[in-house]
Amino acid sequence: MDISNSNYDNRHVATLDDPDEIHRVMRAQCPVEHSSQHGGFWALTRYAEVEPATRDTARFSSLPTITLPSVGAPRPFIPMESDPPEHAKYRSLLNVVFSARRFAELEGEIRKHAVELVERFAGAGEADLARDLAFPLTSRVITWLLGIPDEDVARFNEWSLGLVSVGSPEEGLALQMEIRDYYIGHIAARRANPTGDLASHLLASTIDDRPVDEEEVLDIYLSLTGAGGETTAAAANHIFTLLDRHPELREQLLAHPELMTSALEEFLRYVTPVPGFARTTTCPVEVAGTVIPEGERVWMSWLSANRDEAVFERPSEIVLDRKPNRHLAFGAGVHRCPGAPLARLELRIMVEEVLARIPDYRLVDPTSVRISEGQTRVIRTLPIIFTPQR
Numbered sequence: 001m002d003i004s005n006s007n008y009d010n011r012h013v014a015t016l017d018d019p020d021e022i023h024r025v026m027r028a029q030c031p032v033e034h035s036s037q038h039g040g041f042w043a044l045t046r047y048a049e050v051e052p053a054t055r056d057t058a059r060f061s062s063l064p065t066i067t068l069p070s071v072g073a074p075r076p077f078i079p080m081e082s083d084p085p086e087h088a089k090y091r092s093l094l095n096v097v098f099s100a101r102r103f104a105e106l107e108g109e110i111r112k113h114a115v116e117l118v119e120r121f122a123g124a125g126e127a128d129l130a131r132d133l134a135f136p137l138t139s140r141v142i143t144w145l146l147g148i149p150d151e152d153v154a155r156f157n158e159w160s161l162g163l164v165s166v167g168s169p170e171e172g173l174a175l176q177m178e179i180r181d182y183y184i185g186h187i188a189a190r191r192a193n194p195t196g197d198l199a200s201h202l203l204a205s206t207i208d209d210r211p212v213d214e215e216e217v218l219d220i221y222l223s224l225t226g227a228g229g230e231t232t233a234a235a236a237n238h239i240f241t242l243l244d245r246h247p248e249l250r251e252q253l254l255a256h257p258e259l260m261t262s263a264l265e266e267f268l269r270y271v272t273p274v275p276g277f278a279r280t281t282t283c284p285v286e287v288a289g290t291v292i293p294e295g296e297r298v299w300m301s302w303l304s305a306n307r308d309e310a311v312f313e314r315p316s317e318i319v320l321d322r323k324p325n326r327h328l329a330f331g332a333g334v335h336r337c338p339g340a341p342l343a344r345l346e347l348r349i350m351v352e353e354v355l356a357r358i359p360d361y362r363l364v365d366p367t368s369v370r371i372s373e374g375q376t377r378v379i380r381t382l383p384i385i386f387t388p389q390r
């Protein structure tokens, strides 16, 4: 592999699919690497630089966009693409969604829905864990958070599957416009008749002593849709794949369910479903002896930092009781993922219900598991077979 040509592509399938070698070489030889891809950017790959830079919102801004290459969204993703002090204002608007109380209220519903989904296929001896469990469950959770009426949930589920399956960029864009139009209708309906759901709450809130406007509510709805569903589904699909690839881990979890909490953290570290996001320097910044000029795009490789041998012993192994485990799968600092407790809850429930009901599942074709290019390390389909349950 030749990385001296600085053609490192943070989004290339090879980087996402097999992140070990390329990042190990970069951490050792060039931890602040300039790449000519995507209009030119800098990649930080060592934990020692990635973690503080992620926290340093003054010098590493989340504006104008954290996507690299830019997805070209017409408006910013809120609250991700905002900096302090505005960021805190948006974040506090979302407290109502991201409260421990709200998550506790959802736990029973999530468990019930997960059991329903697994029982739908448990008697068949075959299923697709991505399409029959991970995507429907995680998108259902988003519909609860966003207050989508029950009669529209099936449509919403179709969209979420569509978003990860679409072939061409045009199809993807068309689907995004459909979702956007749906949300515009939903927000207008809540403006006319508030119901107490998230849109009603946001429309009744103020920011800088002015009412939150409908565009901002739309921004937040689109952000939560993107941030919450695909990420958690990706994590689940990777975990199911790893439990197939490493039967000893599955045995360990079945024999020691008390390991689940630390095991989930370890899976999140190892998988890092969101491999990184970009920042833009607000001034010249010296990082590990290299000066990055002002206005440059900088990629925070959480995927690489989470495999950094300087921080994690045996980083390429999955150690279910790893402690400490200060991984960066949920980012760090003020933008750290507010959905982390919810994602952990969903993952725990999915893994527990699969292990309880179809403990001997196997992937139909382990070699066919593909990780797609994108903001998230998505696995789109995961066909399995197992002993049918009566």
Ligand code: HEM
Residues within 6 Å of the ligand: 062, 066, 078, 079, 080, 081, 091, 145, 223, 224, 227, 228, 229, 231, 232, 235, 272, 273, 274, 277, 328, 329, 330, 331, 332, 334, 335, 336, 337, 338, 339, 340, 342, 343
């Ligand atoms: C395993 C699943 C998940 C992973 C790996 C993940 C990862 C991340 C990461 C790395 C960030 C930081 C972005 C940055 O610093 O630029 C983030 C932010 C965020 N996540 Fe998650 N996330 C997950 C699940 C969720 C869920 C379930 C929700 C909510 C429904 C959610 C909502 C958000 C929001 C709103 C932000 C922006 C926070 C801010 O900018 O202040 N995430 N997530």
